Amino acid sequence: MxxxxxxxxxxxxxxxxxxxxxxxxxxxxxxxxxxxxxxxxxxxxxxxxxxxxxxxxxxxxxxxxxxxxxxxxxFIDGHIHFPQVRVLGAYGNQLLDWLQTWIFGEELKYRDRDYARKAAGLFFDALLAGGTTTCLAFTTSSPVSTEEFFEEATRREMRVIAGLTGIDRFAPADFCITPDDFYKESKRLIEKYHRRGRNLYAITPRFAVGCTGEMMDSCRRLKEEHADCWVNTHISENPSEVRTAKDHFPDCSDYTEVHEKHGLLGPKFTAGHGIWLSNGEMRRFSKAGAAIAFCPLSNLFLGSGLFRLGRAKDPEYPVRVAVGSDVGGGNAFSLVRVLEEAYKVGMCNNTMLDGSIDPRNQDLGEADRNKLSPYRAFYLATLGGAQALYLDDMLGxxxxxxxxxxxxxxxxxxxxxxxxxxxxxxxxxxxxxxxxxxxxxxxxxxxxxxxxxxxxxxxxxxxxxxxxxxx
Amino acid sequence: MxxxxxxxxxxxxxxxxxxxxxxxxxxxxxxxxxxxxxxxxxxxxxxxxxxxxxxxxxxxxxxxxxxxxxxxxxFIDGHIHFPQVRVLGAYGNQLLDWLQTWIFGEELKYRDRDYARKAAGLFFDALLAGGTTTCLAFTTSSPVSTEEFFEEATRREMRVIAGLTGIDRFAPADFCITPDDFYKESKRLIEKYHRRGRNLYAITPRFAVGCTGEMMDSCRRLKEEHADCWVNTHISENPSEVRTAKDHFPDCSDYTEVHEKHGLLGPKFTAGHGIWLSNGEMRRFSKAGAAIAFCPLSNLFLGSGLFRLGRAKDPEYPVRVAVGSDVGGGNAFSLVRVLEEAYKVGMCNNTMLDGSIDPRNQDLGEADRNKLSPYRAFYLATLGGAQALYLDDMLGxxxxxxxxxxxxxxxxxxxxxxxxxxxxxxxxxxxxxxxxxxxxxxxxxxxxxxxxxxxxxxxxxxxxxxxxxxx
CATH class of the missing domain: 2.30.40.10 (Urease, subunit C, domain 1)
Known part of the structure; x- marks a missing residue:
């Protein structure tokens, strides 16, 4: 073209x-x-x-x-769900209930090619109306949705990263994909789309709570065989999810170790949220060159918690940070709205960190780093996002x-x-x-x-x- | 007319x-x-x-x-600052610094009648564009702003409550008004505007941090002499403010007692925020028939904290609750946006209350009451606001x-x-x-x-x- x-x-x-x-x-x-x-x-x-x-x-x-x-x-949206365009801002409970009530049923519709194609048109229209030109997106466990996503992005010549989204537990049976099918379909899609036009491929285990060890092994194998591909997932969004992840992977000392153990944590690895990561986990993200997609609209809408931006930007152990809308947990496509909520999260964090409530929690350095000036904000939405996603050689x-x-x-x-x-x-x-x-x-x-x-x-x-x- | x-x-x-x-x-x-x-x-x-x-x-x-x-x-906006229409969403620190940096200087401009009149036109245009037809508003310590507010409301035939806003400390000298001048000017304005057309008058001590005991005495006297008038103020928005209020009124055991002691806490009394009220203070609000204006846009924007809606709606000791934009601490006039943020505050509260983080904090009854269904939300913005403000005989x-x-x-x-x-x-x-x-x-x-x-x-x-x- x-x-x-x-x-x-x-x-x-x-x-x-x-x-x-x-x-x-x-x-x-x-x-x-x-x-x-x-x-x-x-x-x-x-x-x-x-x-x-x-x-x-x-x-x-x-x-x-x-x-x-x-x-x-x-603008670069570092975390968004293509098949949730219609259910953005759905009434519900916290993460795990919300997934079961609203999300899996809607995403199942994307096995239908006509539905997925129509949705892809609306999805990219909505992105562009918000000023977003690049995104790192989840699709569904059906290859149809991944294909329609890349086909629409190709028609629009947009730089995108996405991949078939693997889940083999914690979802309805017809929504799950076996680790073997996930491996095979992912390989096929990588061949078909990765670095074709402006498309890039991300090996995408949905989140450890929804993935067995076998699914994570499939991801490891894919990454070993396609080292140039990105990896996209979720981590530590919600306290109940963190506990469930520990239950599912009892041999891992924390949520981050699930990804380390399966060879995924490293450059071009991005995990959404990271709200409840410990300081030690953040340091391991930093050393590995892995990124967090900070999704404040979603984090507030689902009541997940307040991401510790100032901690992630620790000058000794800086973590790569992108911002994401996380539509449909996030209730708007607009990254301007995402930055507004990111500012608010920083301000709320600082009511603790300035010592107002508990002087023992005072950390004025971290508090200053939480404060989202316009420079910091629009950096996150442009060059910062590009650096987090290892796209800064191409754009930003x-x-x-x-x-x-x-x-x-x-x-x-x-x-x-x-x-x-x-x-x-x-x-x-x-x-x-x-x-x-x-x-x-x-x-x-x-x-x-x-x-x-x-x-x-x-x-x-x-x-x-x-x-x-x-x- | x-x-x-x-x-x-x-x-x-x-x-x-x-x-x-x-x-x-x-x-x-x-x-x-x-x-x-x-x-x-x-x-x-x-x-x-x-x-x-x-x-x-x-x-x-x-x-x-x-x-x-x-x-x-x-829609009924239970807490808004007329002279902050231009500075909504100003970059800053938490409450007390933000007031000094952005707000007092802007509000001083409202001594100028032309400026205040132009602002009043824009203010009411912005209210109506958000669907708001009634508000409980702060003006400034200059009677000019109060007059222009009521004159514009009269031209539009809108049901409003407002009053000269008293402050005699914690502000630039030329922004303060003496308790005696406040008393005299308030009386004059009550005669001129209260129950003229659809105007209602609120005796308005800005907040106890900005009021001496003498100023609070003036308010008590005004309320005694004009029992039909409303009372409007702020309370417990920010931890530092709460501490300062205690320093200023060492003879009061808490912030609420400042208002009890001066004969203000009762029907037709509304205080913005109430984030950091203790359970005991909330019960005293309930018994007194006093109201809280919940301002989630502002509370998040200034990082003030999360209002405990589910606690305020305790069926044993229910507190009257309105919602407010709190422009300019709130960054939008739209009560639809206020309800969005109110939903988020409830969801974030519940990450504590569902026991996700600390099982000892679990309170499923309060958690359920925090959850803002569309019924609860639009009730707060209409009939609930009218009941909180004692306007439900007129509208709602x-x-x-x-x-x-x-x-x-x-x-x-x-x-x-x-x-x-x-x-x-x-x-x-x-x-x-x-x-x-x-x-x-x-x-x-x-x-x-x-x-x-x-x-x-x-x-x-x-x-x-x-x-x-x-x-």
Missing amino acids: PKASCAVRGTFFDFVDDPWHHAGNEQAAARFLADGLLVVKDGVIADFGPFADVSPRHPGLDITHLPDRIILPG NFEPGKEADFVALDWKAGQLAMAWHQTLAVEEGGPETIEQAAQLLFGIMAAGDDRNVDETWVAGARAYKKGHDKA | PKASCAVRGTFFDFVDDPWHHAGNEQAAARFLADGLLVVKDGVIADFGPFADVSPRHPGLDITHLPDRIILPG NFEPGKEADFVALDWKAGQLAMAWHQTLAVEEGGPETIEQAAQLLFGIMAAGDDRNVDETWVAGARAYKKGHDKA
Whole structure:
């Protein structure tokens, strides 16, 4: 398929480093161009910089101007369930009951190719409407859903990671897949999709509570035979789940060891949630180069708990962290909403950590790291997510050579009070300094939602424009 | 001013009792009319019931049909700050720092009449866009802001409660008001506004941390001299605030006693938050007939903590509970968003109370009461709020004789995934049973926002229509 070329002029904001490495001077990790130009050839960034510098190098360009917007790299959703698009925000109990009541029944429908295909269209529409251009997704235990996911992503030329999702216990019999079938089907799907177009494959044991030792062995074998593949799973989302995992794997001292023992914990391994990981488990994640997908919308909606972001960002043992919507445990596709809730989780954590409740719990360093500034937040949704998922050689910022996925944010859109609120940062016109841009971005994450996503571009072509979507 | 008359046909949903009194059979507290008719004369409900019954009683009516909507009583916001409309969702620290950094400076601007008048217009626009028709509001320590608030409410014929907001310590000198000036200005404003049109007056000590004993004495005197007035304040929002209140009132054994000692705790007394109230304090609230405004958006945004809803709804000692946006600590005007966060707070509380973490904390009764079904949620936003604020003789449901404020909800609007999600409840057309309607309402609170408010009516006249607002 021929890839798109374009040149886009506007106000750009991206990251060149982790803002947590620059506490007190976070803007050093970011890059702001009040008037920039992004030149894309065949879906890849060919040039980027101030308009006045870049423009003369490319005479005769057909330039698309996006005024009154802040253009960021496309958002990366590090944890989402494709077959839960319809059941997002379902009324229920905590995790394990919620799965049984709402989720497994809905996911069973994805054995039907027509249903899965229709859902895939809606799923990717919803992602793009939220500014998300890349995701790490669960499918179901039926290969049909995995196929339809990759087929739709291929049609849209989106960079995605997904895989057949293995579960062989703790689910209805017709929802389970045997470890042997899982191995065979996964191999077939890896051959068919991995590194075809922009598709990447993740070996996907759903979660240890739903996997026997044999299923985990199948995953180990797949990873040994396809070392280039990603691994995607869940870990330590809910206290009852943690206890059940221990019951299921009595020879493992903790939940993390289940993955270590089966050769999975390492680079390109991502586990959703990690709320109840011990400090020691977090250190092992850090040393292994494994990542956690922090899913605050879901964690609050299911009452799972508060992820210790400031602990994960411990400078001695930093864990790679992405953010995820976790639709349908998460009740919105919008990563703007995810960042809002991530901010809240940090603030709630800090009521403990600032010593307000119990002075013995005071840890001002961790409390500071919990605080989600706009720099930290939008880093997590872009370059940080790319680094967590080992995609930063391909995307995550506007470096030439990277893939040209980006989102144009309208800082005034959303609830009625938004426009006046944002005049606190910029009275008229657009941001002229990085501080102003960061304040507008905080306004978006604090008081905004998907309405702030005005357009979304994939591989150099406009894939979504607000008001012109199908819904 | 002549009041409006109208007749509205559509699908109606309201409450006749508290759903917590009907655990396991909550629909007994609600009323659902798939095809109903509401007849309004001079701003007051004259008749209400099934269309087939009511319509023949009123020949020749000019009927407005609102198809594909669920019509509820107007939402009641039990805790909101008028002068914080512009600073909603400000980046910051916990409560006390946040007040000093962002809030007092903004509120000072409301001494300027032009600024306050412009803000009042935006404030009420934003309320109506969220479906809110009644609020209990803080103003500032400047009478100008209180006047402009009531003048704008009068122009819109909205039922509101507010009052000059007293603070004489813990704020910049020019923001404070002396207890004597507060007393005199409050009296003047009570004479001018209380029970004029739909305005009601609340004697408003901002919070005990910001009030000397003399200021609290002024409040006691005002309440003694104007027993018909409401009282509005804050309590136990944040652990540091609780400690400071104890330091400021060393002769009181707890925060609640500050209000008891000054003759304020009783009917028509409402305090925002109450997160850190002890069980004993909650019982004293219950016995006194005092109310708490639960503000989950704000409580999460400022990291204040998790309100123990299930404890407040203890059947032996039930506390009156309203919900509040607490804009600007709350980051949205939409009560739909407030209910979403209230659900999350209940779910997070229950990770403790179901014994998942510590079996000694298990309290399944309280855990059940924490769980915010759509019945409980929309009760809190309508009749429950009216009962908490002692307004249920005037409004809160569709009983004839009550004031005709209502909101028409579009259950398919909002994020792109919403429409398909809602087909889980109703495949096509509108709800035919109360269970279907409740499921659609849960869909709105779980995955929706202000976009689900299609129109808002005040005193029998349309005051807001989505897509035709000024913003």
